[in-house]
Amino acid sequence: MSRIPTSMEIWWTGINQSVEGAYWYEGGQWTRQQIAPNGSASGSGGMAAVSRIPGSIELWWIGANGSVEGAYWYEGSPWSRYQIAPNGSVNSEGNLAAVSRVPGHLELWWIGANGSVEGAHWYEGGQWTRYQIAPNGSAAVRGGVAAVSRIPGSIELWWIGANGSVEGAHWYEGSPWSRYQIAPARSASVNGGMAAVSRAPGTMEVWWIADTGSAVASVDGAYWYEGAQWARYGIAPNAGASPGTGIAAVSRIPGSMEIWWVGPQREVKGAHWYEGGKWTVYQHSAFGSGAAFGGVAAVSRIPRSMETWWIGGEGAPKGRGSVQGAYWYDNGPEAG
Known part of the structure; x- marks a missing residue:
């Protein structure tokens, strides 16, 4: 943070x-x-x-x-x-x-x-x-949990259901919590992480590791715009993810979002979205540099900068169990 x-x-x-x-x-x-x-x-x-x-x-x-x-x-x-x-x-x-x-x-x-x-x-x-x-x-006892507050008088919470569904609940000041479902059973890995952001007061975005039934998972998401229903989409159906990876997300400016996760070959992957365009997936760190079941975290402390951190795998510069990081400055290179 x-x-x-x-x-x-x-x-x-x-x-x-x-x-x-x-x-x-x-x-x-x-x-x-x-x-x-x-x-x-x-x-x-x-x-x-x-x-x-x-x-x-x-x-x-x-x-x-x-x-x-x-x-x-x-x-x-x-x-x-x-x-x-x-x-x-x-x-x-x-x-x-x-x-x-x-x-x-x-x-x-x-x-x-x-x-x-x-x-x-x-x-x-x-x-x-x-x-x-x-x-x-x-809920899945090892599944992810994510939350945002898009306006001061409201909170949203999401979790992975016991059967692999994606569940949510919202609270508005003066009213009780109300539950709903975003994705049905077998949609999400019961061991995978979740992440969420609200890039503007009238919108929210949540991501999870999808249940593909294989050793290589995918990354799915859903978005909500005020006045509309939740809509689902896939970010990395072919790019792949470790079924037990965490996810990190930031919105450094209102017209952009970024997410990161650990891939099936223990590389850290990322995806970015700019308003008017499509999600673009890229490789964020070398193969073997991340831990398949490790966490990923990120912040944007100023609009022109982002930082990510993850638990290192065998191929990380300082080996398994290390803490790895990378930073990005607008118009500058990524650095590890």
Whole structure:
């Protein structure tokens, strides 16, 4: 994430299940830090982060015993940890999603240990409050979760159904959560990631790893424009994806979107869209440089720049389990 235009932060689970991070300030080098010690996190669970105001960051992860853990940072103070949901609340390979729709509010979601869709919200001056969006058996326990807030008074959440469907729920201020379906059973990999963006207030976009029934998956998406229904499409039906890959997405300007994922040969792939054109797929990193089941993350801290990070595979410059990155500046080359 990027809380201010001149800074970026990333986090990952360490080899001994610690929670590790690194931050960058313009003009300096990347600096590493540890948020939680060895044994704190699930070795294969998801993470989520938001910055609700420029001087603060919130981070969440799946605990080693299936809890939902969090940590917050305020400028001038050290990181402080807390727990949102107790041990056994979530599958150890589960995922998380989070948004901050207004500066004094945070929202977090996860898939419960029995396939429910769980959430918690925080309002400034209050405590975290937990709630349920969908009952047991509604979601794939290892499937992706994604969320956006396209306007301050609304939130959208998506997850992979237990049968490989693509499910959603929306909330409008003053009304309860309402559920709907984007894609039917067997549309999505029950082990694959999801990503979403809202590039303009009247539109949303969500992507997932499709279930092709083979070792090579594809990348599918759906878009919504205010006043219309959800429409589905394929981004990479032939380009391929690892069935267990994560997905990252950004919209650096209102007329463009970018997504990234790990391909079947453990290369990182990308696709970009510019208004008026079609999706274009490209290779983002070398074959073998990504981990087939590893995460991918991205930010655009300024309109003319993008950054991506992923967990390295055997062919990565510093080997398997490393943290790899690439940056792009408008009218300049990509660099690793």
